[in-house]
Amino acid sequence: MAESWISPPTRQPLIEDLVSGVDRYNPSNVGILEDYLYHQIRSQEYDCLANLAILKLYQFNPELYNPDVVINILIKALTTSPLPDFNLSISLLDERSINSSLEEPDPVPALLPTLKRLNDLLYKCRFPAFWELYQSAELEHLRDNYTVECVGFEDSVREVAIRAVKATFTRISAERLASYLDLNGTDLAAFVQKKGWKMEAGVIEIPPNPDNQIEATVVQENIKLSQITKLIAHGASN
Known part of the structure; x- marks a missing residue:
């Protein structure tokens, strides 16, 4: 499991070179990594280290910051509970990126507390409470604008519950x-x-x-x- 987390079998050779080599900190490659994230969104694949590399580039280069990318990374990380992917992603969101100047209001600060609550419920195996919150009117914006684009998101959450059920x-x-x-x-x-x-x-x-x-x-x-x-x-x- 650790090996597949470090190097997923679906990772493309180009992405492997970016993630494993010195080029992971080259800001000119952020577009390639962002495209790879959206490939993950559409295909139900997942690559934590590639997504963390995007957040690290945002730390070093605040002008590259894209809030929609950040939210999609956090949404993908939610479905890996109880692995620490979500908290690892959160740790790379510093004040520079969140407060970066944007043409429109940054949606990350408003959504971050909700995403943290969802992650906490999954981590604690409080699955009925998760679904109640996720299906609530309060999270309609999250469902209509983000998770709807993440293919298989709800099924991936169900797999989190299944892992807990099989172990218990x-x-x-x-x-x-x-x-x-x-x-x-x-x-x-x-x-x-x-x-x-x-x-x-x-x-x-x-x-x-x-x-x-x-x-x-x-x-x-x-x-x-x-x-x-x-x-x-x-x-x-x-």
């Missing part, structure tokens, strides 16, 4: 899973079937995996007699 449950009620995924009825049944899981009498069985199986662990200590005598002698001397 062996059986889960359909009602509870529905609240985690914001799916009901035939949509939920189709999702469960696509996963290859069994649902019977309103209960879904989660296939065994290393995270949801309890196994006894036997720990054996090998202590030599010479070590014990040294310990006793040390205690006696004190």
Whole structure:
């Protein structure tokens, strides 16, 4: 997993050269990296290090700052929870970029608290609360102007919930899973079937995996007699 995070298999050779070489700090390459971000938005691919390189270029070159790019990077990073991608991205947003002079008002400061709340809910596995906030009238602007452009955003969020479910449950009620995924009825049944899981009498069985199986662990200590005598002698001397 760490290897695919550092170098995703979908990363193009040109982007690999930019991300891994000294050219990652060349401001003339920011357009290439931004185009690559929009490719990720359209294709459901994801490349954290390439996106962080954009934010780093914005730090060094505030005149390049594009708030829509920043928001799209944060939206993509939301779907990687519990990985630290979102917080890594936030850490590269300094005052220079956020307060950069723009022809129109910068939407980032207004959206940032909301995006942080969404990330916090996902990180804490509060999935019903996430969907309630995300579907609220308060976030209509975010949905209509940003996440609608991010292909598969809601399905990617559901995969965050599925990772948590697979690591926690062996059986889960359909009602509870529905609240985690914001799916009901035939949509939920189709999702469960696509996963290859069994649902019977309103209960879904989660296939065994290393995270949801309890196994006894036997720990054996090998202590030599010479070590014990040294310990006793040390205690006696004190």
